[in-house]
Amino acid sequence: MKSKNNKFAIRTTDLKKIYLTGLVKVYALNGINIEVKSGDIISVVGPSGSGKSTLLNMISALDRPTSGKILIDGVDITRLNDKTLSKFRNRRIGFIFQSYNLINRSSVKKNIELPAIVAGMPKKMRGKRVSDLLELVGLKGLENRKPTTLSGGQQQRVAIARALINEPAFILADEPTGNLDSKTGNEITDLLCEINHKKGATIVAVTHDLEFADKTRRIFHLRDGLIEKETEGFSYNEACKRA
Ligand SMILES: Nc1ncnc2c1ncn2[C@@H]1O[C@H](COP(=O)(O)OP(=O)(O)O)[C@@H](O)[C@H]1O
Ligand SMILES: [Mg+2]
Secondary structure (H helix, E strand, O other): OOOOOOOOOEEEEEEEEEEEEOOEEEEEEEEEEEEEOOOOEEEEEOOOOOOHHHHHHHHOOOOOOOEEEEEEOOEEHHHOOHHHHHHHHHHHEEEEOOOOOOOOOOOHHHHHHHHHHHOOOOHHHHHHHHHHHHHHOOOOOOOOOOHHHOOHHHHHHHHHHHHHOOOOOEEEEEOOOOOOOHHHHHHHHHHHHHHHHHHOOEEEEEOOOHHHHHHOOEEEEEEOOEEEEEEEOOOOOOOHHHO
16 A cells, blocks of 8 residues: 655545435535645635535545545555455544544443454553543543543543544544534644644644634635635644644
């Protein structure tokens, strides 16, 4: 899976996605070309329905595009078969959802270590990673709790720890603060900035939270399935860079 051209961690070429719903075609992505460097932190903003989630789902291999290429560290993931793609997702991508997507009947610890069990990580190493991550996300001592006994912000911290357990090179987040009040949302975005800074993970986050977008280095503005423009996050230097 090595490639010669891995100057960019993420590179899409004329990426298109058409959803077929009955007889109606929905043109969700109409030719997206982006290039993201390794270790960068980027936000994607735009009106509802502009294709933000679709773009993130394509990059994270949750779904396949209709046409175009997606190079991740130089590998065109659109050419991988389903089995290789699942393995790629498990090892290389940490995904954070708006509604946390935790397993409510399992403990915090079990939720966090699940992707590591899938990856075949030895139990001892899993235990060590879980306890390091609980510390990082500020949930020490809560490992045996069930998610429903935690606040929204705490549940998102569990989801972030789960996303990090296999030390992925990429963290993709779809409206990670969408269900949180602004103070808690700020704590979560600061944590994402800290992870970008400390772990060097490349982060792409879809957000409606313009304060968060402003902390990221680049902001892609989507409209009707196209990148309408790109701007800089003006707080990046004071916020994410120093986190
Ligand atoms: N699974 C799907 N089936 C059909 N249409 C979809 C599906 N997912 C998204 N869409 C449509 O694609 C467009 C882009 O959606 P989405 O990527 O979810 O936008 P955003 O995240 O910016 O709100 C919208 O018109 C939406 O209705
Ligand atoms: Mg969306």
